[in-house]
Amino acid sequence: MAEHQNSEVITKGKIDKAINLLKEQKPKEREDVSDREAVRKMRRYIEKLTSDKYGYSYDEVSEMLKGLGINLTGSRIKYLIGELKKSSRRRHQASSNGDSITSVQEATENQQAVVESSEAEEAPVKSTKGKSKKQLKAAQEQEEESEATREPNRSAFVPKIYKDEEI
Incomplete structure (x- = not known):
């Protein structure tokens, strides 16, 4: 058990000052x-050079950077630019369409509420553009679950089964 050689009393005031310093x-x-990260920072300029207007290839950009x-x-530059485009496209879609399955479900519920409130007979318009298979499947399952509850004030047709004696 070695003790600190220059042990000094640590007061609560010093601890508070230390916490503020660290914060x-x-x-x-x-x-x-x-x-x-490097390509992300240079992306705009790389895309400019590789555009039709400037006409440089990714290999030529690579040579410049070397x-x-x-x-x-x-x-590698081309691949990373493609990945960055994909991720920014996903973020853009997430901000406009919702990022998770619950957002798709909420949108479906909102569409159903509009249909119910206007007592429309047709199903809501569905767009599948930019949605993953999981999101589409979840939305479809949500739609199927709510089919029975879409028109709660209307009674469902229930056929009566007659016995032979009643006929």
């Missing part, structure tokens, strides 16, 4: 970033 610290700026010590192949 105020900003994240350190990193020197190295991943290739994904001069600065950034060693990414043209195919």
